[in-house]
Amino acid sequence: MKRKLISIAEGVLFGGNILLLFLLVFESYIYIPQWMQPIGRMHPLMLHFPIALLLLALLLEFFRFRPEFKSQPFFQKFSGYLLLLSVLTGLVAAIMGLFLSQEEGYSGQMLDWHKWSGAGMVFLATLIYAFRNSTWYQEKVSKIGIGLTTLSILLAGHFGASLTHGENFILEPILSSKVQMVPFEEALVFDHLILPVLENKCNSCHNPSKSKGELNMTNFRALMKGGENGVVFVASKPEVSALLQRIHLPEDDDDHMPPSGKPQLTTEEIALLEQWIKSNLEPDTKLVSLPETDSLRVMSIGFFESQSQKDFFDFEAANPKTIQELNTSYRAVIPFAKNSPALDVVFFSAANFTPASIEELAKVSKQVVTLNLNKMPVKDQDMKSLLRFENLIRLNLNYTDITGKSLDELVKLKNLQQLSVSGTQVDFAAIQEAAKKFEKLQKMIVWETPVTKSELETLKKAHKNIIWIAGRDDLDEDILQLNLPRLGNDSYIFTDTLALQIEHPIRDVEIRYTLDGTEPDRENSPMFVTGETVLREGKLIKARAYKQGWAASEAVTFNVYKNRYTPNSVMILSKMSRVHPANGSKTFFDKELGTFNANSPAWANNWAGFRGNNMEVLLEYVEKVEVSSISMRVLVEPSNVISPPESIEIWAGDDPNSLKLVGKIKPKQPAKEGEPYIELITCDFKPVLVNYVKVVAKPVEKIGEWSRRKGAGGLLLVDELFVN
Numbered sequence: 108m109k110r111k112l113i114s115i116a117e118g119v120l121f122g123g124n125i126l127l128l129f130l131l132v133f134e135s136y137i138y139i140p141q142w143m144q145p146i147g148r149m150h151p152l153m154l155h156f157p158i159a160l161l162l163l164a165l166l167l168e169f170f171r172f173r174p175e176f177k178s179q180p181f182f183q184k185f186s187g188y189l190l191l192l193s194v195l196t197g198l199v200a201a202i203m204g205l206f207l208s209q210e211e212g213y214s215g216q217m218l219d220w221h222k223w224s225g226a227g228m229v230f231l232a233t234l235i236y237a238f239r240n241s242t243w244y245q246e247k248v249s250k251i252g253i254g255l256t257t258l259s260i261l262l263a264g265h266f267g268a269s270l271t272h273g274e275n276f277i278l279e280p281i282l283s284s285k286v287q288m289v290p291f292e293e294a295l296v297f298d299h300l301i302l303p304v305l306e307n308k309c310n311s312c313h314n315p316s317k318s319k320g321e322l323n324m325t326n327f328r329a330l331m332k333g334g335e336n337g338v339v340f341v342a343s344k345p346e347v348s349a350l351l352q353r354i355h356l357p358e359d360d361d362d363h364m365p366p367s368g369k370p371q372l373t374t375e376e377i378a379l380l381e382q383w384i385k386s387n388l389e390p391d392t393k394l395v396s397l398p399e400t401d402s403l404r405v406m407s408i409g410f411f412e413s414q415s416q417k418d419f420f421d422f423e424a425a426n427p428k429t430i431q432e433l434n435t436s437y438r439a440v441i442p443f444a445k446n447s448p449a450l451d452v453v454f455f456s457a458a459n460f461t462p463a464s465i466e467e468l469a470k471v472s473k474q475v476v477t478l479n480l481n482k483m484p485v486k487d488q489d490m491k492s493l494l495r496f497e498n499l500i501r502l503n504l505n506y507t508d509i510t511g512k513s514l515d516e517l518v519k520l521k522n523l524q525q526l527s528v529s530g531t532q533v534d535f536a537a538i539q540e541a542a543k544k545f546e547k548l549q550k551m552i553v554w555e556t557p558v559t560k561s562e563l564e565t566l567k568k569a570h571k572n573i574i575w576i577a578g579r580d581d582l583d584e585d586i587l588q589l590n591l592p593r594l595g596n597d598s599y600i601f602t603d604t605l606a607l608q609i610e611h612p613i614r615d616v617e618i619r620y621t622l623d624g625t626e627p628d629r630e631n632s633p634m635f636v637t638g639e640t641v642l643r644e645g646k647l648i649k650a651r652a653y654k655q656g657w658a659a660s661e662a663v664t665f666n667v668y669k670n671r672y673t674p675n676s677v678m679i680l681s682k683m684s685r686v687h688p689a690n691g692s693k694t695f696f697d698k699e700l701g702t703f704n705a706n707s708p709a710w711a712n713n714w715a716g717f718r719g720n721n722m723e724v725l726l727e728y729v730e731k732v733e734v735s736s737i738s739m740r741v742l743v744e745p746s747n748v749i750s751p752p753e754s755i756e757i758w759a760g761d762d763p764n765s766l767k768l769v770g771k772i773k774p775k776q777p778a779k780e781g782e783p784y785i786e787l788i789t790c791d792f793k794p795v796l797v798n799y800v801k802v803v804a805k806p807v808e809k810i811g812e813w814s815r816r817k818g819a820g821g822l823l824l825v826d827e828l829f830v831n
Contacts (some may be wrong), residue, residue: 116191123198123359126232130205131226146206153203153266156261158195161232164190164251168235169610172246187239189418195233201229228259233513238399249650256601297327299508301383304376305330308365327390341782342387346661351381359617362702379403406491410733422498424448425471433471436615438464448479449476449498454483456655465492477501481527484508491514498522505532507550511537518544527552528678535562542570550574579625589652591659592618600698600827601667607667608641611652620650626662627651645669645738645787645829666787672734672830681723687716687824695724701785701826712741714824722752725740725763726830728797734759735794737770738801744783748814750776750821752804755790759797779813788828802828 134338162396167186178181204225208218238244265716292302298752305313305324313324324335333339342350354377356363365371372380382403397404430450433440437456443449452468452475454460460483468475472495476803493502499520510532517523524547528538533555542548553563554577567575595608609618619632624647635650645668652660690697701713715722737757742749758766770792807821 109179113188113191116195120191120198122193122231122238123202124230127198127201127205127229130202131222133206135206146203146819153196154200155199155251157193157248158264160189160193161197161228161260162257164193165232165256167441168239168249169253172249182585185610187236190232191532194229194236197229197232201225212694216400217265221263221360224259224262225635228263231256234595240416242398251810253505254377263688267567271666280549286411294394294407295390296386296392296394296403296407300379300394300403302326303370308376309655312365340384343385345384346663348384351384352375352379352702362589372432377696384559394768400433418450418456420447420476420498422448422473425474429470433467436709440468442746444474448474450474451477451479453479453658454481457483458655460484462489462492465489465757469495472496473498475499476522480507482506487513493517494519494819496520499721500584501525504531514538514541517541521546523548525550525552528556529553530555532557534558535566539566539569542566542573545573550572551810552576561725588634589613589616589654589806590661591663592616592652593649594665594667596667599666599668599700600829601641601642602669602671602673605642605667605669606638607642607648608637609635609648612653613654614651617653618650618652620648622646622648624649629653629659631828642667643669666739666785668740668787668827668829669831670827670829672728672732675726675729678725678727680801681717681720682716684716684822687714687822688712689715689826695828698739699826701824713826715826716804717823717825718806719806722802722825724802724828726798726800726802726828727763731761731796731798732802732830733796734830736789736831737800738787738789738831739802739804739825740785740787740827740829742783742824742826743776743777743786745780745814747783748810748816748819748821749783749824750810751786751788752823753821756790757790758801759795759799759804761798763801766799766801769793776807776811777813780809780815800830 164186167182168777170176171183171186171499205222208222219436231252235249235256239249302325311325313322322339323329323332331338339350345351345694353362353364355370356830365405373770386403388403394404394407419437425448430440437454437459439455439798440455441453443450443451450471454464475496476498476593478493478496478499478501478750482505485504487509490509490513493499494516497520500522502517505527506529508531511534514528514533516538517526518541523545526545526548529552533553534589538553538556538558539727542551551573553575556577558566558577562578563575566573577585590612592609592611596605609620611618616627618626618635619633620635621627622642623631627649628651632651645666648665648667649662650665651662673696677695679692683689685693689712690699696712699713739752739755741750741751752773753776756768760766770790772788772790774786774788804823804825808822810817810819810821
């Protein structure tokens, strides 16, 4: 019985090696069906066991020829059985890995090295097992085979770690410690501000060796190229950029990036990316060339200061609970930099400000290093209360009620580096006298003060160690813009009615909205009140957030859809695109909406594709339904020949073999190349009471003359059908 099991195992090992070699050679022609994908995803779970087992088996094989073990039958048999078991489990792990590599998001040279070194490990270990009892297989040959197999294991592990954690994962702590910070004056917008964020949080999965989704984020040109599904951001439009859409998703969402379990972007890093996309700057733009009031420059100064000063603060961090209590609807207390004990305080509501608002910060007075009192009703007598902030390095008193009398008090702030008194009554005499006494002041902003142009020149000549800024009406406003409202409903699709929920993460925000496609504003659009708006049909919703002391948010757009009749079964009667199988027949009613032009699973996995043949979908209802319209949600990307269907036909009846044509439309086609968008196409017809509905959509046969790819066959991508 034992011999029979060994023979079966050896047969499986031989056949498995042939299968592994076949899969490696012909993998480009292999398609892994969706039901087999979980087998591939077990590769990371499985691989550690055979590696440990194989290393142990190779260790026993290494000592096998020693006299004290050579004459031991048990040792010889046990080492052979262990080697057989380890190679078999390694073979299974290798095949699982090949299955996994066929999924979206795995490509690049690093993957090829990992596959072939892993397979090489299996082939070499199999050869050792096959010939270990041959007469020519002696100690020297054995050690060569063991050495090559061990090398294959190490290489496969190294390349696997690089795929999972990023290139140079093992040496990264040593190499990263040698990176020197570029001075602010020499820093470029992309290379020295944006790229470090991508390198820390994104590039472990998006590099030349592991281009997940065929997306490389290691340089500007590669990032602009995008991935297999198009570009990842739209210049000047952060609100529609897929890069930010995925970052803002809940962390437990499958589409969220970075994936759950990996280091997440901080609030500051997200704000930095948003402002960079919004600014639409050339990558070689120097940060120092941006206007002083430019939001990206302001953020970057904080970034570079936080890098250069992160070891400067030697005081202890404040109690997190205390910081949380100090955050109110009119005051924000946030960390100055990641892992820093220092705090940044901003006031943004003059109506709620009192001298006590400053006194309340006494609990964190040692930790406050930047204080923004812009446009607050601060007076000269309030200056003494600021002296408690002994570590203050930046103070903004723009448009307050202070006069020159107060500057003598501020001189006592020994660590102050930047002072803003724009829009105040502080005059030349007061500034000149104080400038002599400030010990560490590096920058002073004095526009819209009584200081004249000639007096400013006098200050510049007398105090060359201080940067003087004046004359810009829009300088250093420091007005924070509200982030976008968000839809609070669990799903964008409803059956009968939808109690609309629009939310905002900041308290006491006023949300204005429209349901007719017009832009919302504070004067003419209704204010959203939870529970008051109930929708009975699909709508296009636009919303904007407002709050006193803040800049209004950008307008955000939501689409909600009504689907009254979900079929009991769905059958696809035509051939789908191999590249876009989505979720098969479940795709059209799974309530999983796709996104557009994004390197995202929501793009790759939620769109069902048809090219070269019609989309034919049969819907079955056990009980008769009265249907009068069918809608389909389609993706349109004119530059990538992803087009609406050329025509849509609706067939209905009680017998699937004798359906009648009840509706037909020809959707409007793009006439020029442009940005991608999602379109809802509806075919209305006279109400029919039926058990079966068939939807036939014909992809565009030839793209028009307007396209660079004229004459090519159009790709039809559909994610949802709505039956009403």
